[in-house]
Amino acid sequence: xxxxxxxxxxxxxxxxxxxxxxxxxxxxxxxxxxxxxxxxxxxxxxxxxxxxxxxxxxxxxxxxxxxxxxxxxxxxxxxxxxxxxxxxxxxxxxxxxxxxxxxxxxxxxxxxxxxxxxxxxxxxxxxxxxxxxxxxxxxxxxxxxxxxxxxxxxxxxxxxxxxxxxxxxxxxxxxxxxxxxxxxxxxxxxxxxxxxxxxxxxxxxxxxxxxxxxxxxxxxxxxxxxxxxxxxxxxxxxxxxxxxxxxxxxxxxxxxxxxxxxxxxxxxxxxxxxxxxxxxxxxxxxxxxxxxxxxxxxxxxxxxxxxxx
Amino acid sequence: xxxxxxxxxxxxxxxxxxxxxxxxxxxxxxxxxxxxxxxxxxxxxxxxxxxxxxxxxxxxxxxxxxxxxxxxxxxxxxxxxxxxxxxxxxxxxxxxxxxxxxxxxxxxxxxxxxxxxxxxxxxxxxxxxxxxxxxxxxxxxxxxxxxxxxxxxxxxxxxxxxxxxxxxxxxxxxxxxxxxxxxxxxxxxxxxxxxxxxxxxxxxxxxxxxxxxxxxxxxxxxxxxxxxxxxxxxxxxxxxxxxxxxxxxxxxxxxxxxxxxxxxxxxxxxxxxxxxxxxxxxxxxxxxxxxxxxxxxxxxxxxxxxxxx
Numbered sequence: 095x096x097x098x099x100x101x102x103x104x105x106x107x108x109x110x111x112x113x114x115x116x117x118x119x120x121x122x123x124x125x126x127x128x129x130x131x132x133x134x135x136x137x138x139x140x141x142x143x144x145x146x147x148x149x150x151x152x153x154x155x156x157x158x159x160x161x162x163x164x165x166x167x168x169x170x171x172x173x174x175x176x177x178x179x180x181x182x183x184x185x186x187x188x189x190x191x192x193x194x195x196x197x198x199x200x201x202x203x204x205x206x207x208x209x210x211x212x213x214x215x216x217x218x219x220x221x222x223x224x225x226x227x228x229x230x231x232x233x234x235x236x237x238x239x240x241x242x243x244x245x246x247x248x249x250x251x252x253x254x255x256x257x258x259x260x261x262x263x264x265x266x267x268x269x270x271x272x273x274x275x276x277x278x279x280x281x282x283x284x285x286x287x288x289x290x291x292x293x294x295x296x297x298x299x300x301x302x303x304x305x306x307x308x309x310x311x312x313x314x315x316x317x318x319x320x321x322x323x324x325x326x327x328x329x330x331x332x333x334x335x336x337x338x339x340x341x342x343x344x345x346x347x348x349x350x351x352x353x354x355x356x357x358x359x360x361x362x363x364x365x366x367x368x369x370x371x372x373x374x375x376x377x378x379x380x381x382x383x384x385x386x387x388x389x390x391x392x393x394x395x396x397x398x399x400x401x402x403x
Numbered sequence: 404x405x406x407x408x409x410x411x412x413x414x415x416x417x418x419x420x421x422x423x424x425x426x427x428x429x430x431x432x433x434x435x436x437x438x439x440x441x442x443x444x445x446x447x448x449x450x451x452x453x454x455x456x457x458x459x460x461x462x463x464x465x466x467x468x469x470x471x472x473x474x475x476x477x478x479x480x481x482x483x484x485x486x487x488x489x490x491x492x493x494x495x496x497x498x499x500x501x502x503x504x505x506x507x508x509x510x511x512x513x514x515x516x517x518x519x520x521x522x523x524x525x526x527x528x529x530x531x532x533x534x535x536x537x538x539x540x541x542x543x544x545x546x547x548x549x550x551x552x553x554x555x556x557x558x559x560x561x562x563x564x565x566x567x568x569x570x571x572x573x574x575x576x577x578x579x580x581x582x583x584x585x586x587x588x589x590x591x592x593x594x595x596x597x598x599x600x601x602x603x604x605x606x607x608x609x610x611x612x613x614x615x616x617x618x619x620x621x622x623x624x625x626x627x628x629x630x631x632x633x634x635x636x637x638x639x640x641x642x643x644x645x646x647x648x649x650x651x652x653x654x655x656x657x658x659x660x661x662x663x664x665x666x667x668x669x670x671x672x673x674x675x676x677x678x679x680x681x682x683x684x685x686x687x688x689x690x691x692x693x694x695x696x697x698x699x700x701x702x703x704x705x706x707x708x709x710x711x712x
Contacts, residue, residue, distance in 0.1 A: 105532050199513045219498055
């Protein structure tokens with residue numbers, strides 16, 4: 095990705111570098127590398143480039159997300175929107191998208207371009223749905239699932255599929271890696287939505303309670319609304335609609351004592367189990383132990399939330 | 404493009420249709436068709452799809468431009484930003500970009516993806532430069548040229564190149580078409596910048612005088628600042644910096660009486676002459692008469708401005 099920076103027009107390469115040189119978790123490139131793993135010392139240039147493509151697409155979406163969320167800080171640094179202004183950030187995100195696709199177009203066939211451009215469209219569609227349904231309390235569980243599938247699981251899925259394809263593994267494993275990525279992505283997003291209610295800010299390293307404040311209906315919140323008495327429900331709805339904010343401590347306590355956090359954890363574990371399950375027929379693949387380890391790491395993170403069962 | 408609408412996620416295909424179904428001039432697809440012209444009745448599917456790709460990229464940039472310009476109306480209709488909100492419009496533009504690249508990736512080779520993704524990045528870079536330098540009176544002529552080359556001429560250029568490539572014409576003609584598109588694009592943007600000062604609103608069909616109001620330094624304005632006496636210069640600079648606005652009538656009169664409009668017309672004509680010139684060695688190509696006609700049309704539009712010589 096540092097090499098890519100040089101290919102931007104000189105007038106904006108510094109801005110591109112600012113966006114690409116982050117301290118993110120690099121989860122999606124990790125998925126590409128792990129799914130494409132063929133053993134110690136065998137890391138093809140193609141795998142590196144494809145991992146870069148996926149991460150650049152992801153970083154471009156973050157640049158645009160931060161404009162919409164009016165976010166000023168991400169990972170202890172000013173967001174691009176805060177640093178260069180929201181107008182320049184819209185265009186900068188576009189330039190990052192374009193460059194990601196340009197790298198994809200350096201491959202000998204159009205497959206990577208097809209996969210990545212379609213996934214990008216799906217990610218954006220998921221985010222549009224979420225944006226348009228802010229503060230809408232009538233979202234169904236199926237709609238929530240669909241939104242997180244598009245906005246998060248899609249890029250996890252395609253990362254795993256691309257890695258497996260590039261490793262030369264057969265269609266069977268590529269399909270399994272694809273399904274693994276999908277389930278891991280769903281699990282990860284539900285985990286992220288739960289953390290926003292029951293995490294500890296210091297441990298997690300970001301501001302919590304933002305979904306309720308910004309009117310984003312997520313699984314924990316949907317379950318909470320379903321279960322609390324009417325009066326309390328009305329208070330939460332008012333908070334969701336931008337009225338009197340609800341303290342994080344209050345919602346955190348309710349999530350725990352009503353068993354909602356435990357139910358959300360079960361939903362995450364179900365996805366992780368499904369992710370593990372699809373890899374079962376492919377235990378001979380060198381990629382599989384690495385992918386399973388990622389699932390186990392997420393499981394450990396969930397456990398660390400100390401949800402009351 | 405109507406067919407493409409069906410391929411978006413059903414939840415957002417109506418929004419995509421809204422953006423794609425415009426009454427624009429369709430200049431860029433015309434360039435693809437004209438450059439790729441092989442004679443009556445020979446219009447390949449590839450040419451149609453490539454023209455669609457270029458227009459979708461252009462429409463995506465308009466969706467984002469209208470967010471930045473806080474534009475409410477474009478072509479007698481609400482902008483996407485006004486219709487769906489700026490946040491959804493950011494993502495919708497992204498989805499249009501992605502789908503354009505996805506169509507490009509359906510071609511047998513990666514060439515179209517490479518060309519279009521690189522051009523898109525360059526267009527965005529040009530727009531970033533322009534955005535960051537709003538209200539900056541120290542822009543040089545070379546910088547202005549560079550910005551309009553990237554933000555406008557780039558997509559004209561690549562449209563012509565793609566058309567010529569798809570027609571199977573040799574590298575010599577593809578290169579000439581490329582240069583033709585570049586010069587036509589520069590001429591078109593300078594014309595557009597001039598119209599903003601000396602056009603008649605009713606004839607042109609859009610609000611004029613917006614570049615000065617939004618602090619966008621263009622060739623006519625740069626020349627005006629160079630030539631007027633100090634006191635007048637300070638008034639214009641104050642207007643550019645967002646102070647007391649300058650009446651369109653006043654600047655229009657000065658453009659004419661100081662011979663600035665005439666000089667800008669000469670700059671446009673020089674580009675049109677260069678565009679014609681590069682096609683001279685290729686008069687045997689069926690595309691050439693059509694391309695020359697486009698140049699002549701722009702020349703006629705410029706003449707219709709009735710600039711005092």
